[in-house]
Amino acid sequence: MKKTIITVVGKDTVGIIAKVCTYLADNGVNILDISQTIVQEYFNMMMLVDMNNATKPFGDIADELAKVGEEIGVVIKCQREDIFDKMHRI
Amino acid sequence: MINFFEVNETNKMIEEENLDVRTITIGISLLDCISPDLETLRKNIYEKIERTARNLVATGDEIEKEFGIPIVNKRISITPIALVGGAACKTPEDFAKIAETLDQVAKKVGVNFIGGYSALVSKGMTKADELLIRSIPLALSKTERVCSSVNLGSTRTGINMDAVKLMGEIVKETAEYTREDDSLGCAKLVVFCNAPDDNPFMAGAFHGVTETDAIINVGVSGPGVVRTALEKVRGESFEVLCETIKKTAFKVTRVGQLVAKEASRLLDIPFGIVDLSLAPTPAIGDSVADILCEIGLEYAGAPGTTAALALLNDQVKKGGVMASSYVGGLSGAFIPVSEDQGMIDAVMAGALTLEKLEAMTCVCSVGLDMIAIPGDTKATTISGIIADEMAIGMVNQKTTAVRIIPVIGKDVGEKVEFGGLLGYAPIMPVNQFSCDNFINRGGRIPAPIHSFKN
Numbered sequence: 001m002k003k004t005i006i007t008v009v010g011k012d013t014v015g016i017i018a019k020v021c022t023y024l025a026d027n028g029v030n031i032l033d034i035s036q037t038i039v040q041e042y043f044n045m046m047m048l049v050d051m052n053n054a055t056k057p058f059g060d061i062a063d064e065l066a067k068v069g070e071e072i073g074v075v076i077k078c079q080r081e082d083i084f085d086k087m088h089r090i
Numbered sequence: 091m092i093n094f095f096e097v098n099e100t101n102k103m104i105e106e107e108n109l110d111v112r113t114i115t116i117g118i119s120l121l122d123c124i125s126p127d128l129e130t131l132r133k134n135i136y137e138k139i140e141r142t143a144r145n146l147v148a149t150g151d152e153i154e155k156e157f158g159i160p161i162v163n164k165r166i167s168i169t170p171i172a173l174v175g176g177a178a179c180k181t182p183e184d185f186a187k188i189a190e191t192l193d194q195v196a197k198k199v200g201v202n203f204i205g206g207y208s209a210l211v212s213k214g215m216t217k218a219d220e221l222l223i224r225s226i227p228l229a230l231s232k233t234e235r236v237c238s239s240v241n242l243g244s245t246r247t248g249i250n251m252d253a254v255k256l257m258g259e260i261v262k263e264t265a266e267y268t269r270e271d272d273s274l275g276c277a278k279l280v281v282f283c284n285a286p287d288d289n290p291f292m293a294g295a296f297h298g299v300t301e302t303d304a305i306i307n308v309g310v311s312g313p314g315v316v317r318t319a320l321e322k323v324r325g326e327s328f329e330v331l332c333e334t335i336k337k338t339a340f341k342v343t344r345v346g347q348l349v350a351k352e353a354s355r356l357l358d359i360p361f362g363i364v365d366l367s368l369a370p371t372p373a374i375g376d377s378v379a380d381i382l383c384e385i386g387l388e389y390a391g392a393p394g395t396t397a398a399l400a401l402l403n404d405q406v407k408k409g410g411v412m413a414s415s416y417v418g419g420l421s422g423a424f425i426p427v428s429e430d431q432g433m434i435d436a437v438m439a440g441a442l443t444l445e446k447l448e449a450m451t452c453v454c455s456v457g458l459d460m461i462a463i464p465g466d467t468k469a470t471t472i473s474g475i476i477a478d479e480m481a482i483g484m485v486n487q488k489t490t491a492v493r494i495i496p497v498i499g500k501d502v503g504e505k506v507e508f509g510g511l512l513g514y515a516p517i518m519p520v521n522q523f524s525c526d527n528f529i530n531r532g533g534r535i536p537a538p539i540h541s542f543k544n
Contacts, residue, residue, distance in 0.1 A: 007097055035094065046094050059155045077101065079158035081092065086348045087341045088096040 002052055003032070003081040006065065008045040010074025012038055017045065020076065023068050028055040043074060048081065104159055107314035108376040109342065111349045112369050113163040114150050115205075115290035116359060117297035117305040118142050120169040128178040132191040135174070139166060139195045139204075142304050142359070147200040149356045153349055161349065162371075162511075166196065167295035167307075168206035176218030182225030189229035189236045196235040203278075205237040205295030210285070213247040213534065223253070226260050230275035231267035237278045237293035241285040243480040245487045249283065249535040254480065257281050258473030258529065262496060265465065269498040272506045276495040277428075277460065281476055283483030283490045288363050289419040294456070294491055305362035306354045307419060310346030312338070313368050314375045316406075320384040331385065332405045339366070339409030347414040365419030366410035367455060368402075370430035372513035378402075378423050379432025390425075390433055391442030399423060400453035420489055422455030428508060428515035429460055437516050444475075444518055452482050457491035462506045462515040465498035472496065474525035485538050 008020060017036070024031060033048040054061060062078040069076030103109035123134035143166050150164040168174075171188055179185045189207055196204040207229055209219040226238050240257055243249035261276055268275030280294045287298020290307035297305070319338040323330050346364045354361035370378045379390035385398045403423045411417050425447065427433045436442035444461065451457045457479050463472075476492045483490030497506045500517050507514040 005092065005097055007101065033091065037094075044094065046097055048091065059152065062155055062158075077158055080156045082348055082352075083157040083159060083345060084092040084097055084100050086344045087100055088092065 002050065004049050004051050005079055005081050005084060006047040006049055007077045008043065008069065008074050010043055010069070012041055012043040013072060016043055016072055016074060019068055019072055020047075020065070023065065024049065027061060028053045029061065101158070103312070103315045107312070107318045108371070108373055109312050109315050109345070110160040110162050111346055112309040112311040113165050113290050114146070114161060114349065114353050115165040115167050115295055115307045115309070116143050116146055116357075117167045117288065117301055117307060117362065118169075119297055119301060119303050120174045121299070124174055124177055126177045128184055128187065131175065131178045132188060135188065136191050136195045139168070140198055143199045143201065145357060149353060152356070153352050157349070159345060159349070163202055165201050165290070165292060165295065166199070166204045167290070167297045168192070168204065169297050169299065170206055170208035170210055172209035172216070172219045172222040173299065175222065176216065179218065179221055182221050182228060185222045185225035186229040186232060189225070189233050192236050193233035201235070203235050203237050203292045205239065205292050206297060207236050207238040208240060208296045210241045211250050211253045212241050212244040212283075213250060215250070215253055223256060223260055226279060227263040227267040227275065230264055230278055237295065239280045239282060239285065239294045239296060241282045242476065243283040243484050243535070245284060245484050245541045246537055248537040249477065249480045249484055251477065251529070251534055252532055254477050255470075255473050255529050255532070257476060258469040258471075261472050261494065262469045265496045265498050272500070272508065273465070273495050273497045274508060277493065277508055277512050280491050280493040283480040284488060286419055286489055290365050291367065291369065291420060293493060301362070302360060304359045306350055306357065306359050307362040307365065308346050308350035308353070309365040309367060309369060309419065310342055311367075311369045311376075312342040313370050313378050313381055315342055316368065317375065317377070317381045317384050320381065328401070332401060335402060335405035336409035339406040340413045343410035343413035361416070363416045363418030364410075364414040366407055366414070366417055366421040367419070368406055368423040370424060370426065371511055372429055372431055374431060377430045377432035378425055379430050379436055383432065389439050389441035390436040391446045395446065396449050396453055399425070399450050403454040420455040424456060424459060425450055425454060426460035427518070428462065428513040429511060430513070434514070434516065437518060444520060448478060448482070451479060451490055452486060456489055457483070457493070459491065459493050460495070460512065460515060461493070462495045462497050462500075462517045463520050464501045464517055465496050466501070467496045467520050470524070470526045470529040471520060473529045475520070477529070481535070484535075
């Protein structure tokens with residue numbers, strides 16, 4: 001499975017999760033896990049998703065998610081889980 | 091599962107501390123391109139490189155996107171051209187034509203450097219080796235992306251002093267040929283002792299004859315990450331210091347290993363090695379000198395610098411070795427002057443001299459690197475500097491190198507701008523006493539006693 005970590009960081013506002021999840025649903029990306037906190041009014045979300053049935057190539061989804069982020073004033077990054085796994089697990 | 095803290099730590103390294111993969115380098119053997127006819131040889135070389143590396147840049151970009159980590163350079167190393175061109179080239183100009191072919195194919199596949207315009211002459215020079223060496227000034231002045239290297243000695247063979255003498259002249263000549271560009275040609279020319287066959291870093295990369303047909307070698311980086319980690323342990327003991335460097339090097343190298351394996355899979359070319367070098371860039375914070383300062387020195391070059399560098403280099407290797415299945419190349423901390431803002435500052439402050447840099451090369455890779463000296467420096471003096479550095483490599487059984495730039499028309503106190511990753515450098519003073527009679531003796535320095543291990 002092509003597991004991917006999506007991180008969303010920025011000033012808290014209404015509808016961040018809704019916007020991101022709608023985009024993912026529209027593009028066939030399955031959400032496996034979500035964790036989210038607010039630190040000093042800053043919204044922090046990390047999602048673990050499965051891109052196996054995504055309708056677009058990885059690069060397009062990453063670019064479009066970044067654009068969705070720009071529209072709502074947060075930074076959205078989309079990276080394969082392997083980079084974190086390799087760095088932090090032996 | 092991976093947690094928030096870990097994801098943020100990785101992304102902070104990438105975004106704020108300049109963590110990147112410095113280079114994915116494909117090593118390509120050109121031995122099967124050999125032909126006695128120069129035009130056929132050039133055609134074979136072009137086609138083989140184009141065929142093998144055509145997807146390199148696109149694949150690098152794809153990996154960059156998927157993992158969210160910058161891959162700064164995509165490069166090619168090739169079999170030393172003195173071996174490949176020996177049958178076809180009868181003059182230095184013939185060899186320079188091969189360099190033009192290399193430049194063309196580098197541009198075609200979109201890599202920023204191609205290394206391997208090289209000769210291995212640690213014991214003796216063949217006619218082809220000598221022709222290639224004599225063609226270097228012309229080749230580097232006519233091309234943009236070709237890098238040249240010459241191996242002048244090794245622990246097993248001693249030092250070829252005839253070649254050392256010749257290279258002093260060639261460095262000067264290359265500086266003259268490229269004087270319009272502040273002698274930039276010399277930034278793409280490096281001489282070695284104990285040159286490794288699998289080095290992914292320029293200007294010294296070549297694909298050794300012990301290697302397979304094509305291979306992926308990756309160079310990681312991360313001086314900024316190490317420095318930031320050390321900020322958190324200020325004032326702590328050497329034990330804590332060393333553990334911190336080791337852990338950080340492990341993390342950085344794991345990224346290199348991941349990228350190398352992924353590139354190997356996507357390009358269907360075997361994975362060779364990860365090179366554990368700490369490679370600085372002129373970007374603020376991406377500096378090996380800054381790490382030395384963080385360890386406790388006012389400037390790189392202050393007393394204690396060699397010891398600090400020795401421990402840094404050793405801990406980087408200890409951390410990195412476990413993170414990668416195969417480690418090779420140069421693997422150590424680089425201390426180029428022009429490519430490291432902290433080094434430049436140290437030179438400007440008068441803290442760092444050529445002699446101190448030479449001492450530092452005893453304990454780290456690779457050698458006197460990207461050092462600008464006055465354009466009127468004598469060829470024999472350059473040969474003397476090279477000979478000293480080769481001796482350090484030979485006796486200590488390590489790789490050493492010299493990439494020195496006599497900037498024509500400039501003198502101590504002036505600066506030279508190379509641009510991009512090559513940075514800028516203040517012109518450093520050189521010892522003015524003569525070594526003419528030493529360099530002019532001719533012959534070779536025998537291999538040291540401890541090379542006879544059989």
